[in-house]
Structures are given as C-alpha cells and as structure tokens.
Amino acid sequence: MTEQTSASSKAEGAAERVDITCADGARLQGHFLPASGGTPGLPVLLCPATGVRQHFYLRFATWLAQQGHDVLVFDYRGIGLSLHGPLRASQARLQDWGQLDQVAALDWLLHRTAREQVLLLGHSAGAQMIGLLPNHGKVARLVGVSASTGWFSGMRLGFRLKARFGLRLVLPLGILFKGYGVSAVLGLGENLPAGVARQWGQWCAAGGYATNAIRQHPERDFHAQVRTPMTVLHAADDDIATPATVADLLRTFPAAQKQALRVKPAQHGLKSIGHIDWFRSSHQVLWPMIAGALRGSN
Known part of the structure; x- marks a missing residue:
C-alpha cells in the first residue's frame, strides 16, 4: 500500500458513509465527517469537480473537520460510488448535478446538523451551479476553488485549442463508440456519463456555464436572485480558471457580493498549483487559505 493510499484509507475510516x-429518486453516496476540534463553524458542503471522486477530498475534509466544521462530501450521479450499473447506461446530465444532486446534498446536511445555513465549498464545477439551486438561500457563503465557466474563449490560445479538441471532438466520439465520455484518456478525471460529457463541451463553448441549462426555463433560473457572498480562489498557473473565465462565472451572479483571488504558487513555496492540486496533501500549505475564505477572513 502506498503512502497516499494509506492516508486516504485512514481518512475514509474516520468518515461516516x-x-x-x-427528488427524482436517484441515490448518491457520500461521507460525513463531524467537527472534531478547532473553533466551531457552520457545516461545509464540499462539492467535487467534474470527474473527480469524493475520495480525492477526504484528507482535506478530515483536516477541515479538525478546524471545527461538520463536512459532507459526495459523488454526483454517474460518478464513483454514485454510479449504479454500467456507465453507458447512466442518464445523468451535468445540470442534474446542480438541480438535483447539490440540492439534495444541501438539504441532507441541513437536516443532519440541524442548522439553518451551510457553507458551500466547490471545486471547479462544484462552485459553478448555485444558480440552479432553488435552496440557494441556505448557503451562507460560497467559496469556489479553481471555479470558472471554462469558457474556451477565455483561455490562452494553445490550451483553448487543446480543450476544444478534447471536449468537442474526443468526448463526442467516445459517446458515439463507447456510450460515455472518455475523459480519462484526456487526463480529465473519471470517465463521464454521455449526458454530462455532452453538456460540458456545450457549456464551455458557449460561456456562461450553467446559465445554458435554463435558457428556455426562466422559472428554474436563480442566478439573478443569488445574494450569497462568494470568493473564488484560482491559481496563476491554472489553464482553465483564468482571470477571463473566472470573470465570466462571476458576472452570472449580478446581485452577489463577490471577489476573485489569484494565487501565485511561488508565494507559498510551491512550484505549481494548477487546477487540481489545491486539495492534495502536498499542497496543505494552501488549506488555511481555503478555511479562511469559508469564514470570510480573506
């Protein structure tokens, strides 16, 4: 057993499955970690990035519980422990992750902790969909790590071409021949349900991300109503969450108090951070910054 696997196993052992x-009957699997120290704070709903399993966040979630927060992390439908049956049979759509999965996880955490509000910590896509949540008013503060719309036109040219090739050609071909999005071959996390992969490419091409899910359904669009204070942390070496794509996300919440903080790896003794590494044990120096943003001290 590697050191990384051992650490993940210990973190999982301390969590309650x-x-x-x-609302539609779909069942999600998650892990709940009760606060185990520190100054008591609001519960935290930790929403993963696209194609990233909940186990990736367990060591960070364990640390956050030690800072005084009850923490819930989960897998979206069609991913990890929430995939039931063959991936090609999954009917999950990207919008379902917001309209159904995050809504249910938020309600579960409120009920479990008997609190009126929680903090939402979203990694990438996990922070992009609060405008789809009818219960968005139950979120006291949102912190997005590497959160943006992933809008192709907001990326530097070289990476933009690579992203278009992957999301608009490789993933559709995978759906055609395999019945699911072959994101793993692109180094983009777990393979994805066809509906998720298809919308992912469409939304990144269009800009505005989750606003594309409800253009024809204004009654399901809560973006203009969201007044939750939000902070986005993004790395200077992140090819996806760039200043332009972060701004494209924040503009979709006109009534919210919001700020974006661009973090340079060298200022924290790191060679790189990128889009994913914030939650790795090797980057634990960044964790107090995330905790501070959750408590509104950044």
Missing part, C-alpha cells in the same frame, strides 16, 4: 436520496 451516508446515503442521500434526490
């Missing part, structure tokens, strides 16, 4: 039922 939980079952979350969505």
